[in-house]
Amino acid sequence: MSLRHALLGLLTAGPASGYDLLKLFEISLANVWPATQSQVYAELNRLADAGLVKVAAEGPRGRKEYVLDERGLAELRHWLTDVPPAGNPRNEMLLRVFFLGQVEPDRARAFLRAQGERAAAQHERLNAIREVAAGDDDLAVYGRLALEWGLRASAMQRDWAEWAEEQLAEAAAARARPA
Template sequence: MSLRHALLGMLAQGPASGYDLLKIFEISLANVWPATQSQVYAELSRLADAGLVKVAAQGPRGRKEYAIDETGLAELRHWLTEVEPSHAGRSDMLLRVFFLGQVDQEQARAYLRRRAEFGAEQHERLAALKGVVSGGDDDLSVYGRLALEWGLRFSALQREWAEWAEGQLQQDQGKPPE
């Protein structure tokens, strides 16, 4: 996925300024595809230069409201239906797991404990967003709920797996799991 397609998808819902898009990112897409202010504004300029969006309105202090045009909508639809998602299975977290034998057992267990805590924290943060997207029947709410549920399930899986893995290390050392 690219920031380009995330912005096109949000603009397909209606015109928005860079600031508006950043706010939407904060409550929805940041969990899927984080972006900074400079990235969003730079990509909006590139989208406009490529003829995929247009400046629909300008306000005070240089505020620009962008709208997707037919070319941008066609690009979004092409990406949604014809471009296969990346299935790259890179995970620096799991790469570290492969090499935990290079540190002592307590450090390895502490690493796994931190992964469990991270999963729990992420799950809690995502659960807090349920109220934000639960009531709407617009596309961002409907499909946002589906993405949010994936995040909730994935974060729960991360926590459960890390707790299990830590328990495995404790068993391998002959210690009872905590």
């Protein structure tokens, strides 16, 4: 139930409507915890029912401005340090790797090359963000830690894919000239 905590976390920066939060998701949490419009509005209603947030004001088009309640902040802090993070995230890319022996070697190598290029592109994209990322508020400081994680992760995946492709190429070469 981390969407709940993502919303509580964003509300620490100040009051916001569902619409505002949705945009905050897009610009700040898109790569870490994406959420859809349906989800956000529904969860905000649940949070209000549970007393973790409150509707502070109602605006123009039925706009509801939510503020973080004391209990919501307590719940966020509790989650941050006391709740053990869930372990194994699924990895579709690796699942495919396991079964890559089912397609021709050329296709398998092409797959790995594509993954490497994908990771390299992601790395470039994040690098561009780093160069413009300013601010010294908490969200900016900790956001930069997360950004650095992304940079290291994409570099790792890029290098791994290159290495893996070579492994396959070597294995193919070994098969071509048997002992």
